[in-house]
Amino acid sequence: MTTTVADHHHDEVPKGITRWLFTTNHKDIGTLYLWFSFIMFLVGGAMALVIRAELFQPGLQVVDPHFYNQMVTVHALIMIFGAIMPGFVGFANWMIPMMIGAPDMALPRMNNWSFWLLPFATSLLILSLFVPGGGPAAGWTIYPPLSVQGGMGVDLTIFTIHILGMSSILGAINIIATIMNMRAPGMTLMKMPLFIWTWVITAFLLIAAMPVLAGAVTMLLTDRHFGTAFFDPAGGGDPVMFQHIFWFFGHPEEYILILPAFGIISQVIPTFARKPLFGYTSMVFATAGIAFLSFIVWAHHMYTVGMPLSGELFFMYSTMLIAIPTGVKIFNWMATMWRGSMTFETPMLYAIATVALFTVGGLTGLMMAITPADFQYHDTYFIVAHFHYVIFCGSVLGMFAGVYYWLPKWTGHMYDETLGKWHFWLTIIAFNVTFFPQHFLGFAGMPRRIPDYSLQFAEFNVISSIGGFVLGFSQLILLVVVIKAIRGGKKASAEVWENPEGLEWTVPSPAPYHTFATAPEVK
Amino acid sequence: MHTLRETKMIVNRLKHLLGAGSALFSTLVLWAMPASVQAEWALNLPRPVTEIARVQYDLHMLIMYIVTVIGVIVFAVMFYSIVKFRKSKGAQPAKFTHSTKAEVIWTVIPTLILIVMAVPSTKALLLMEDTTESDMVVKVTGYQWGWHYDYMEDDVDFFSKLTTPQSQITGSETKGENYLLEVDNHMVIPVGKKVRILLTARDVIHAWWVPQLGGKKDAIPGFINEMWVRADETGTFRGQCAELCGKDHGYMPIVVDVVEEAEYQAWLASQRNSG
Numbered sequence: 001m002t003t004t005v006a007d008h009h010h011d012e013v014p015k016g017i018t019r020w021l022f023t024t025n026h027k028d029i030g031t032l033y034l035w036f037s038f039i040m041f042l043v044g045g046a047m048a049l050v051i052r053a054e055l056f057q058p059g060l061q062v063v064d065p066h067f068y069n070q071m072v073t074v075h076a077l078i079m080i081f082g083a084i085m086p087g088f089v090g091f092a093n094w095m096i097p098m099m100i101g102a103p104d105m106a107l108p109r110m111n112n113w114s115f116w117l118l119p120f121a122t123s124l125l126i127l128s129l130f131v132p133g134g135g136p137a138a139g140w141t142i143y144p145p146l147s148v149q150g151g152m153g154v155d156l157t158i159f160t161i162h163i164l165g166m167s168s169i170l171g172a173i174n175i176i177a178t179i180m181n182m183r184a185p186g187m188t189l190m191k192m193p194l195f196i197w198t199w200v201i202t203a204f205l206l207i208a209a210m211p212v213l214a215g216a217v218t219m220l221l222t223d224r225h226f227g228t229a230f231f232d233p234a235g236g237g238d239p240v241m242f243q244h245i246f247w248f249f250g251h252p253e254e255y256i257l258i259l260p261a262f263g264i265i266s267q268v269i270p271t272f273a274r275k276p277l278f279g280y281t282s283m284v285f286a287t288a289g290i291a292f293l294s295f296i297v298w299a300h301h302m303y304t305v306g307m308p309l310s311g312e313l314f315f316m317y318s319t320m321l322i323a324i325p326t327g328v329k330i331f332n333w334m335a336t337m338w339r340g341s342m343t344f345e346t347p348m349l350y351a352i353a354t355v356a357l358f359t360v361g362g363l364t365g366l367m368m369a370i371t372p373a374d375f376q377y378h379d380t381y382f383i384v385a386h387f388h389y390v391i392f393c394g395s396v397l398g399m400f401a402g403v404y405y406w407l408p409k410w411t412g413h414m415y416d417e418t419l420g421k422w423h424f425w426l427t428i429i430a431f432n433v434t435f436f437p438q439h440f441l442g443f444a445g446m447p448r449r450i451p452d453y454s455l456q457f458a459e460f461n462v463i464s465s466i467g468g469f470v471l472g473f474s475q476l477i478l479l480v481v482v483i484k485a486i487r488g489g490k491k492a493s494a495e496v497w498e499n500p501e502g503l504e505w506t507v508p509s510p511a512p513y514h515t516f517a518t519a520p521e522v523k
Numbered sequence: 524m525h526t527l528r529e530t531k532m533i534v535n536r537l538k539h540l541l542g543a544g545s546a547l548f549s550t551l552v553l554w555a556m557p558a559s560v561q562a563e564w565a566l567n568l569p570r571p572v573t574e575i576a577r578v579q580y581d582l583h584m585l586i587m588y589i590v591t592v593i594g595v596i597v598f599a600v601m602f603y604s605i606v607k608f609r610k611s612k613g614a615q616p617a618k619f620t621h622s623t624k625a626e627v628i629w630t631v632i633p634t635l636i637l638i639v640m641a642v643p644s645t646k647a648l649l650l651m652e653d654t655t656e657s658d659m660v661v662k663v664t665g666y667q668w669g670w671h672y673d674y675m676e677d678d679v680d681f682f683s684k685l686t687t688p689q690s691q692i693t694g695s696e697t698k699g700e701n702y703l704l705e706v707d708n709h710m711v712i713p714v715g716k717k718v719r720i721l722l723t724a725r726d727v728i729h730a731w732w733v734p735q736l737g738g739k740k741d742a743i744p745g746f747i748n749e750m751w752v753r754a755d756e757t758g759t760f761r762g763q764c765a766e767l768c769g770k771d772h773g774y775m776p777i778v779v780d781v782v783e784e785a786e787y788q789a790w791l792a793s794q795r796n797s798g
Contacts, residue, residue, distance in 0.1 A: 058702065059694045066770045139767045145744060146727040146769055233745020239728060240743060273608070274616040282626055304730060304765075305741045306722075306748035309652045316644060320637045324630060331629045334600055339617040341610040352601070359597050363590035370640065372647035373583045375738020376568055379730060379765040444565030445734040447765045450773030452692060454703045456565045 013513050021116075024108035025513060026093045031410075032115050033090030034403075038479070040082030040122060041396075045472045047075035052434075052468035054451055055461050068451035069137035070129060070153075076140035077157070080257065081164045082122045084395050088260040089114075089171045091402055092199050094410065096175060098504040098511060099193050101184025101520045106177035114170035121163035128153035128160075139449060141250070142217070144231040144242050148224050155224065158217045165210040172203035172210075179203075184503070186522035190284070193502055194277060197284050198263030201291045205252045205259075208295070213249040216242060240305050247298035255294045257391055258358075259287060261398025262329060265351040268401050269333055271500040272348035273340030279332040286325035286332075293322050303374050312371050319369040326362055330355060345497075346420035350401035353428050354393060361389030364439065379449075382442025388435045400427070400478070407485050408492035412510030415485040419477055426474035433467030568734065572755050572781070575737035578647045586640060593636075651738070654751045657719035661710070665722075665729030665742035665764065668771035672710050679794040683708045685774045692774075704761040709778045713787035714757050722748040727769060733762030733779055741766055754781040 013019070023029060050071045054062045063071070093111065097104055105111050128135040133151020136142060147154055179200045183192070192200075220242070222228040229235025231242045270277045277283065299307060299315040307315075333355050342348065364386040368374050377383060400423075407415050437460035442448075446457045453461065492509040503522070507515045571577040608614045662673040669684040683706045690696035692703075699705070712718045722731055724742040731750075732739030739762075740750045754760075762777040782790065 058698060060692055061694065064770075065773060069767065069770065069772070072767075137769070143728060143767075146767065149727065149769065237745075239745065274610070275618075276620045278619070279621045279626060281621070304739055305743065306746065309648060312648055312652075313645060316648070317641060320641060323637060324633050327633045328626070328630060330597065331625075334597070334604065335622075335625065337601070337604045337608065339614075339619075340604075340608050341614040341616040342605065342608050343610045344605075352605070356598065356601060359594060363594050366590055366640075367583070367586050370582060370586055370644045372579050372644055372651055372738070373586060375651070375740075376579050376583065376734060378739060379767075440566045443567050445569060445732075445762070447732075447763050447773075449767040450763075452703060452773045454701070455698060 022112065024104070024112050026097050026105045026108070026111065027410075027511065027513065029105075029111050029115050030090045030092075030094030033086050033093055033118075036115070036118055037083050037087035037090055038482075040078050040086070042475065043126070044075050044078035044083055045475060047071045047078065049469060049472050051075065052465040055453070056465040057462070058453055058455055058458055060452055063451070065451045066134060066137055069139075069449065070135040072449050073136045073139050073142075074125065074129065077125060077136070077160070078122065079391075080140065080253070081161070082118070082125075084257050084391070084399070085164075085168060086115075086118055087399050088199075088202070088257075088395075089168075089175075091195075091260060091264065091399070091406075092171070092175050095406065095504060096178055096196060096199060097182070098409075098507065098515055099196055099502055100179060100182060100187055101503050101516050101522065102178060102182035103514060103516050103519075105174050106182055107174045110170050111174055114167045114174065117163050117167040117170075121160045121167065124156045124163070125160040128156035131156065141243075141246060142220065143246075144220060144223065144239050147220060148232070155221065158221050161217050162214055165214045168206050168210050172206035175199055175203040176207075184516070184519045184522050190281070191522060193263075194266035194280065194283055194287075195260070195263035198259040198266070198287055201287050202256050202259045205256050205291055205294065209249045209252040209256065212245060213253075216245040216249065219245075240302075243302045243305060244299065247301045248295070250301060251298045252291070252294040254390070255290055258394045258398075259291070261354065261395045261402075262287065264398050264402040264405070265333065265354050267502065268347045268351040268405050269336050269355075271405070271497050272345060272351070273337050273342050274498065275336060275340040276501070277332070278335035278338075279328070282328055283332055286328040289325040290322060293318065293325070297322065300369060300371075300374070303371050304378050316369060316371040320366070323362070323366050323369075330359055330362070343498075345404070346415070346417060346424055347401045347405035349421070349424045350397050350404065353424070354397040354401060357389055357393035357397065357428075357431075361386055361393060364389065377442060379447055380442035381438040381446045381448055384448050385435045385438035385442060388431075388438075392431060392435075397427075400424075403478070403482070405497075406504070407482065408496045409504060409509050409511055411485045411489075412492055412508075413485045413487075413489035414492050414496075415481050416489065419481045419484070423474060423477040423481060426477070427471065430467045430471035430474055434464050434471050435467075437461075437463050570735060571737075572735045572758070572760065573737050573752050574755070575651050575752070576735055578650060579738060582643055582647055585643065589636060589640065651750075654719050654749050656717065657751055658716040659713075660719045660721060661712070662721040662723070663710075663731055663742065664725055665731065665768070665775075666725040667727065667769050668764075668775040669706075670710075670729075670731070670775065670777060671725075672708075674791070674794075677791050677795070679791055681708045681794070683710065683778070685776060687774075701761065703774065704763070704776045704778070706776055706778045709759070709780045711780045711782060711787060711790050712752065712754065713784045714754050714781050716784070717751055717753045719749060719751050722750065728766050729764050729768045729775070730766035731762075731777060732765040733760050733777055735760045736762075736779065739765045757781045757783060 054068055131152045133153055135153040136157040138147040219230040223230050229237040231237045231239045266277055297319045300319040368377050404420055441457055441460050446453055494508050495505045568580050571580045662675055664671040671682050673680040686705045686707050687703050691698045722740055722742040724744045729742040730739045731742055736752045740748050758781055760779045764775040
């Protein structure tokens with residue numbers, strides 16, 4: 001790849017609050033997304049700590065059951081829609097133009113709007129906790145009829161989902177338009193970095209899945225207020241239909257949460273193994289394969305609703321199939337590390353942990369795919385353990401890998417490696433202390449979403465709560481690391497790492513306000 | 524809020540548990556320990572007492588062994604790489620970017636493993652969904668927050684609600700042995716009889732689940748779901764609602780007494796008289 005020095009002559013950065021309110025610069029918007037994501041991560045984390053405090057011992061000590069249910073619900077919604085999805089859009093904004101050699105995103109004004117929808121949407125959600133009747137308390141899956149019973153908080157949640165959905169769709173359109181139209185000359189589709197591939201596939205998933213959720217919650221809204229009976233059996237409706245529609249969105253949503261992380265670690269591992277990514281083509285096809293399968297497996301979330309046998313068999317087989325492309329990805333990362341020359345800076349540690357611990361979550365997912373066994377696992381703590389291994393260890397650790405990997409490019413300074421390692425080890429150890437015992441709780445029969453439990457579950461819950469608090473407070477280290485890197489530190493070179501692959505490393509660190517005003521040539 | 528005794532009990536159990544060391548945090552622990560220990564520490568699915576629960580248990584163990592082996596292999600290869608291929612040990616990076624042979628192998632082998640898993644799973648599902656030739660029917664209705672049992676053929680029906688006192692929940696009284704798992708009226712079924720259970724709900728979705736009797740199934744308003752149970756032995760088995768159903772979701776347990784046929788008939792008679 002040849003390099004083109006970035007164009008500096010109008011590199012004037014606007015000042016003050018208007019810079020952030022009116023910005024159309026992909027780097028500014030990326031920064032806004034990432035900070036927003038981190039704040040939501042802490043807010044959602046605080047709610048998780050309320051949950052773990054209540055579960056520390058059997059009995060009711062901290063909150064009442066209704067508020068507990070609100071915490072369970074809002075924690076999930078905030079983490080999924082407030083922390084993880086915007087976090088990845090932040091990465092997309094910062095990195096996609098720089099990785100494909102484009103000067104900015106294709107639709108910069110829309111980009112500004114899709115970010116500024118977010119704070120209003122999540123404010124509505126948090127506000128719902130303070131209205132009469134409290135926030136949504138039916139779980140993030142907001143199944144009717146329970147969600148129809150809720151108060152005004154449920155309506156606020158529905159509007160939150162509408163607005164967040166709009167934001168996601170706008171973001172996805174922007175990402176597709178950028179990647180399809182603005183790649184540097186010579187960057188063919190099969191030369192795109194894997195992060196770009198995973199994001200373009202994710203964007204298509206978003207466009208396909210988010211309107212489905214919007215439809216489902218709108219039907220819920222009209223059921224609640226306008227006398228329809230989509231989900232009300234008394235009016236000829238069908239509560240199970242909501243679950244089908246919800247999970248038709250919900251399963252692709254899980255890949256929306258994970259695929260960009262796969263993209264990030266596919267950038268990180270080759271850099272620190274000093275060896276090209278193994279099986280690029282199969283990675284691309286495995287990602288596309290996972291995306292396709294995600295639309296035909298939804299009912300594995302609802303094996304117990306009483307589906308016909310043929311339905312149970314179909315969803316069991318299709319779900320098991322996901323193991324194949326997912327396995328291909330894991331093996332490809334392992335093969336990338338194989339016979340490499342590895343160093344273990346914080347981004348690499350996080351990338352390795354993502355592969356290792358996501359594998360644990362993937363394997364428990366395979367157990368749950370088996371319908372007869374899932375009749376035992378369903379709605380227990382085994383599920384809670386599984387999806388935290390997948391979503392925390394897949395998405396969040398993948399994001400951490402990305403933050404440490406690109407932070408020098410964003411700030412121009414190396415981060416504090418010692419603090420980074422502390423953050424890593426505390427996070428990994430505390431995570432496993434928190435969630436590994438929950439597998440056993442699930443086996444032993446502890447249902448999820450209960451504020452109180454019988455005595456046989458006491459020991460593991462103590463361990464889990466202790467781990468949870470360490471995990472939560474460890475995240476403040478990341479805040480310190482980021483602030484330190486913004487303020488100063490060792491100057492980062494353009495390449496930052498040893499011979500990293502990709503156009504983003506051809507521009508100086510910190511990346512100038514405008515990059516690639518002239519498109520680079522990719523050979 | 525806790526009584527001292529309870530706290531001590533938890534601390535003691537915790538010590539006991541930590542004594543197992545790091546091995547605890549590995550599924551391998553399940554291989555090494557006798558079943559009785561597992562039951563005491565509640566590390567695994569509880570001991571099954573119906574054919575369905577047994578089939579589920581066996582399937583669960585089979586799949587867990589398979590995924591544990593896969594996990595161990597993946598972890599071993601990763602650890603080997605991490606130890607062996609470090610720059611600090613002078614490892615030189617290889618140049619290869621793909622290997623069709625390897626990629627075919629790691630696509631075909633997982634496919635074969637999946638087929639091995641699919642066969643017994645399909646058999647188990649066929650067994651579970653066969654509710655024909657049942658000896659009796661009980662209709663179970665979930666409501667906020669308890670259960671209603673209706674022995675339709677015998678004209679017996681009753682409600683079943685949590686009996687754990689509020690004082691135990693708030694901690695002003697010591698928690699009893701069956702804390703949160705005790706109800707006023709137990710469901711009673713005869714041993715060895717195929718009991719078809721019809722499930723529905725009055726308000727929101729609930730799920731009826733007694734782990735030792737087999738899997739759960741949702742109780743949905745406007746729907747009748749069905750499942751079946753044939754208990755191999757007598758005893759009292761406990762479970763809980765498994766689908767979030769509102770404020771007191773955590774407080775609607777299920778208790779089933781499996782009794783001999785004669786005892787069951789006597790119980791039916793007494794229910795009819797009292798009703």
